Amino acid sequence: MxxxxxxxxxxxxxxxxxxxxxxxxxxxxxxxxxxxxxxxxxxxxxxxxxxxxxxxxxxxxxxxxxxxxxxxxxxxxxxxxxxxxxxxxxxxxxxxxxxxxxxxxxxxxxxxxxxxxxxxxxxxxxxxxxxxxxxxxxxxxxxxxxxxxxxxxxxxxxxxxxxxxxxxxxxxxxxxxxxxxxxxxxxxxxxxxxxxxxxxxxxxxxxxxxxxxxxxxxxxxxxxxxxxxxxxxxxxxxxxxxxxxxxxxxxxxxxxxxxxxxxxxxxxxxxxxxxxxxxxxxxxxxxxxxxxxxxxxxxxxxxxxxxxxxxxxxxxxxxxxxxxxxxxxxxxxxxxxxxxxxxxxxxxxxxxxxxxxxxxxxxxxxxxxxxxxxPSIISGLLICYSIWAPAILPALIIGLWIKRPHPLAGILSMGIGTLVAVCFQFIFPSLTKVPAIITKVPAIIPALGAALLAYVVGHWIAKVREERK
Amino acid sequence: MMGVVIIVLVVIAALFVIVSGLWVARALIAAISTNGSLPEAQNNSDEQNNHQDT
The missing domain is CATH 1.20.1730.10 (Sodium/glucose cotransporter)
Structure with missing residues (x-):
């Protein structure tokens, strides 16, 4: 029944x-x-x-x-x-x-x-x-x-x-x-x-x-x-x-x-x-x-x-x-x-x-x-989050707020953010010579930092180029 | 005392979630009763539908 x-x-x-x-x-x-x-x-x-x-x-x-x-x-x-x-x-x-x-x-x-x-x-x-x-x-x-x-x-x-x-x-x-x-x-x-x-x-x-x-x-x-x-x-x-x-x-x-x-x-x-x-x-x-x-x-x-x-x-x-x-x-x-x-x-x-x-x-x-x-529901979600945030957010949010965002800054931020996230998420944990302190750091933190830094560098380079022209 | 406060907060949260569910259910019924044409949107002027460019 x-x-x-x-x-x-x-x-x-x-x-x-x-x-x-x-x-x-x-x-x-x-x-x-x-x-x-x-x-x-x-x-x-x-x-x-x-x-x-x-x-x-x-x-x-x-x-x-x-x-x-x-x-x-x-x-x-x-x-x-x-x-x-x-x-x-x-x-x-x-x-x-x-x-x-x-x-x-x-x-x-x-x-x-x-x-x-x-x-x-x-x-x-x-x-x-x-x-x-x-x-x-x-x-x-x-x-x-x-x-x-x-x-x-x-x-x-x-x-x-x-x-x-x-x-x-x-x-x-x-x-x-x-x-x-x-x-x-x-x-x-x-x-x-x-x-x-x-x-x-x-x-x-x-x-x-x-x-x-x-x-x-x-x-x-x-x-x-x-x-x-x-x-x-x-x-x-x-x-x-x-x-x-x-x-x-x-x-x-x-x-x-x-x-x-x-x-x-x-x-x-x-x-x-x-x-x-x-x-x-x-x-x-x-x-x-x-x-x-x-x-x-x-x-x-x-x-x-x-x-x-x-x-x-x-x-x-x-x-x-x-x-x-x-x-x-x-x-x-x-x-x-x-x-x-x-x-x-x-x-x-x-x-x-x-x-x-x-x-x-x-x-x-x-x-x-x-x-x-x-691997598991939560860890699967965290892997995706770790890649998404550094790859997209700095370029998107800054792009929505500043008047003239430079393409070079966007490309560098997205590319480097993704690369660092993938390295910290997948590559470093599998390497034996990498110190434990690095493998334990959640990938989102260094990747987000790298993406922001890349954005600032890209923006600065593009601005210098423009001024020279 | 602390336990009672926590339970009261939890019950308020549960009721809020249930009310949200009922509100969305009402909107769903309105939408499907017009064969999915989202009637609330179509009754508004262009000014209200700002930047409706698609």
Whole structure:
């Protein structure tokens, strides 16, 4: 009987999602596919932004961190909320105000030159594919738990279904299905927390405070200060204006909606982290100590809810993964078309749409194959953050704010930022002769420093050249 | 006392998240009831849709 209800819940979810995706309609031109005709209202911009950043890391990952490190990660999460609010106040409206701008690469191209746009496009597509591989791995894991399928086939199903509606509907389908998925998890996961607090927390508030204190002490005891600084930097800068967020800033109906969407998403993230961390802390008195971080949420729900509730939670987790995955696939495809293909060839709108759709499928295939190579959800995300922030942010943010940014500064900053991040992330840790102090430094810190320095040097060289002329 | 304060903050956060979910659900229903044409945007003047250049 339990199995029948569980299957009915999964089937009902698939039916509603299909209905929502079909109602979103297929995109008929590239402007619809890439920016939903710049017509998104505030609620959809906010819902889609939040649905995109709440992936497996900010749900399963944060519950696990709450379980082991208590409120430590709430403090680190605060950096993420601040980042969103700052983007809303300082960057999103300026980005939205640019004309004929479909992507971040477009913005960089307008501020610098075509070479910078192409380099930004390559980095955007690479980071989107990398993040999509992390989502594919997480989604495959959840689906495997529901149906007991082999991991590879679960990955193929999650990526295949997501790619299907994103390929045809573009950004609008992504945003509308995101809104549905956001509503599902934003209602059900806090209700799960309230259920735990009301019926399963023996000892009430005193027990909760005791467990929070013990977990937080454990968190500070097992995390070094340099690691905390690296995590704060990663949360503050790593996801700043990654392509799917930039697309939502650009697709907002007005500059004001663009600004308010990011500010609301920042405030929401703080409340969301509190709920996830609280679930993790509550779990400490319900499930065994030593449970693997990524299993805490699943084990908690399995131990307090009937089979139907567990099935519902798994469906919600698939929603969380798909809402991030669809945004990444669309953003990667739009960046490929707009920043890599269009600068070299004048393509008619219909052809651009076909290229965008084909790129969606190719990035989805790369994500499915790459899911095997992802070490873990959190570390996979941190690798992508470590590359994105130094590669793009200095050039983008400075470019949006200064009057005459020089292309040489942009190219140097993006190139050197990427190079240093890759060296610290992948090459130095594998070399035996490199001192441990260097391999332990989070890649984002030296890479960001190098990118900023390269920008200043490039700007200075270009200025001296101009003066000589 | 500290425990009560933390629990109250957590409950407020949970309610805020739920209300956000309901708000977005309402916007979603409005959007799909017009076959995904995002009606709120189309009822506005060009001035409000600043820089709508696509």
């Amino acid at each position: 339990h199995t029948v209800f569980s299957i009915a819940i999964v089937a009902a979810y698939v039916v509603v999602l299909t209905f929502v995706a079909v109602r979103a309609r297929a995109a008929r031109e590239f402007a619809e596919f890439s920016l939903a005709r710049r017509a998104l209202p505030l609620a959809l911009v906010f819902g889609s932004l939040a649905a995109t950043y709440v992936g497996p890391g900010f749900s399963i990952g944060f519950v696990g961190r709450g379980f082991n490190s208590g409120l430590l990660f709430l403090g680190i999460g605060l950096a993420y909320a601040v980042q969103n609010i700052l983007v809303g106040l300082l960057a999103a409206p300026r980005l939205r105000a640019l004309k004929n701008c479909h992507t971040l690469g477009d913005a960089i191209g307008q501020k610098y030159n075509r070479d910078c746009q192409v380099l930004a496009g390559l980095i955007s597509v690479g980071v989107c594919a990398g993040l999509a591989a992390v989502m594919a791995k997480a989604g495959g894991g959840v689906l495997r738990d529901i149906f007991g399928l082999p991991h590879w086939s679960s990955v193929v199903i999650v990526v295949g279904v997501t790619a299907l509606y994103t390929t045809f509907g573009g950004l609008r389908a992504s945003v509308i299905t995101d809104a549905f998925q956001f509503s599902a998890f934003a209602i059900l996961l806090p209700l799960t927390l309230l259920f735990v607090l009301l019926f399963h927390l023996d000892g009430g508030a005193a027990t909760f405070a005791k467990e929070a204190s013990a977990a937080t002490s454990n968190g500070f005891g097992t995390t070094s200060y340099i690691e905390i600084v690296g995590l704060v930097m990663a949360f503050l800068l790593g996801e700043t204006l990654i392509p799917p967020y930039a697309n939502r800033a650009l697709a907002s109906r007005t500059t004001r909606i663009s600004r308010d969407g990011f500010i609301l998403a920042g405030i929401f993230s703080l409340a969301w982290f509190m709920v996830m961390i609280a679930l993790g802390i509550s779990a400490r008195s319900i499930i065994p100590q030593g449970t693997i971080e990524d299993d805490v949420l699943l084990k908690l729900v399995k131990s307090i809810m009937p089979a139907e509730g567990y099935a519902l939670l798994l469906v919600v987790l698939v929603s969380i993964v798909m809402s991030s995955l669809d945004s990444l696939l669309n953003a990667g495809a739009v960046a490929f078309t707009q920043d890599i293909v269009k600068p070299f060839a004048k393509v008619p709108d219909n052809t651009a749409l076909v290229i965008g759709r084909s790129a969606t499928i190719i990035i989805a295939a790369i994500a499915a194959v790459g899911a095997v190579a992802v």
